[in-house]
Amino acid sequence: SQQGEEDPQALSIQEGENATMNCSYKTSINNLQWYRQNSGRGLVHLILIRSNEREKHSGRLRVTLDTSKKSSSLLITASRAADTASYFCATPNTGTASKLTFGTGTRLQVTL
């Protein structure tokens, strides 16, 4: 079953704008991860935020985590056409830390 659900399913913005996508999950977690997938390719790890962190930055990426609401958001600032991809959140399964459950993804389209 899907632990994470991303919202929106699809997002279209112009270059230079910010893109925000959200992830909700169901059970307690030790961390939450965001991955990116270009069309027809494998996933690439972007950022991991631990349950005791509220916000984390990496370049133009900002991730927040609200464990009380069981939700996370990924903000991409000053988007570029090259940011066009699908973005997935993933959470470790309780009991088997090495397993991840992925959400359904947000398809981001950045136009010139």
Place this chain on the structure above:
Amino acid sequence: DGGITQSPKYLFRKEGQNVTLSCEQNLNHDAMYWYRQDPGQGLRLIYYSQIVNDFQKGDIAEGYSVSREKKESFPLTVTSAQKNPTAFYLCATSDRGDYEQYFGPGTRLTVT
């Protein structure tokens, strides 16, 4: 994608034939995973292995089989019992105690 190879990139088979997808890694990671991705969907875990000579079923193992005879290799066989085998298959690895997963470039399997 560096460090994990999946071959071939595209694979075509007739219905009723078994087919084996290759996944090789040189990252010296203990854990390996197989996921299936259908168009516009997230990833679903087929099988995973945390150590050589041991593997566990994921969420959708029916119609699939794996082996883990070497640390570097985790081949996936799609058997004729798998009802809808056409999909994009992704292999991933992770290091012991590390939550982050590293993905191969994927194999797109088409069964007609």
